[in-house]
Amino acid sequence: MRGLSDKRAATPAVGIVLIVAITVILGGVVGVFAFGVVDDLGEKPTFAALELTFEEEPASAPDYGKFRWELELTNRGGETVDADEIVVYLDHGNQRVTGTLNRSLRAGETVELTVVHNNQGGNTIPGDVNCADVNVACRLAGDEANYPDDDQIRLQMIHEPSESTLYREQISISGEYGIFNGNPSDIDITDETLTFA
Missing domain, CATH: 1.20.5 (Single alpha-helices involved in coiled-coils or other helix-helix interfaces)
Structure with a gap:
């Protein structure tokens, strides 16, 4: 036992x-x-108050001077966004305009990018913009042979340090004009980097 x-x-x-x-x-x-x-x-990004908007100013040929796309990036509140944190992509088919910041964006501030028509003669560019400005792309074309056959653009906002997508949207456009894809006799432009201002 x-x-x-x-x-x-x-x-x-x-x-x-x-x-x-x-x-x-x-x-x-x-x-x-x-x-x-x-x-x-x-x-991960610690701010969540960034707002990205796209607006199209439609027109019909030959009134090319009114062709215009506007992108606005606004910090609605909260933390200041550092310049190297955010990148924005505007894609039309295989064409891209990239927007970056060259300074911090404080709460309440808005910066913008503008894409306008340019027939190389200069008479279709709106009077309030200059193609040499860091936030202006003179890339819109009114001839369908010169831009991607797509009635939508894709808008994305990326937080670079984490590679997180903060915003992504497919947006319908008029189809009357689009981002010029270059002259076949020259080197095609497929990507242009601008600075929000």
Whole structure:
């Protein structure tokens, strides 16, 4: 009888050792996971008050001077956005206009990009813009042979440090004009980088 009793006495001790070992292992796994999540969250954008809008000023040929696309980026409130944090892509077919910031964007501030028609003669450019401005692309064409056959543009806003997409939308356009894809006799322009101002 005594020998049987001694064998039973070892069972609680083994159980306690197993419980302690499992607790330590689970604690380690949870700790690694928790620190990994915290590190990952640290790279995400901490602001959520950025607003990106697109507006088309439609027209019909030959009134090309009214052809205009406007992009506005507004910080509605909260943290200041650093210049290197945000990039905006405006895609029309295989054509792209990229917008970047060259300064911080504080709460309440709005910056913009403008894309207008340019027939190279200069008489179709609206009087309030200049093709040499950092935030103006004179790339709109009114001849369907000179721009992608797509009645939508895609607008994206990316947080560069985390590569997170903050905004993405397909937007219908009139189809009367679009981003000029270059002269076949010259090097095609497929991407132009502007600065919001």
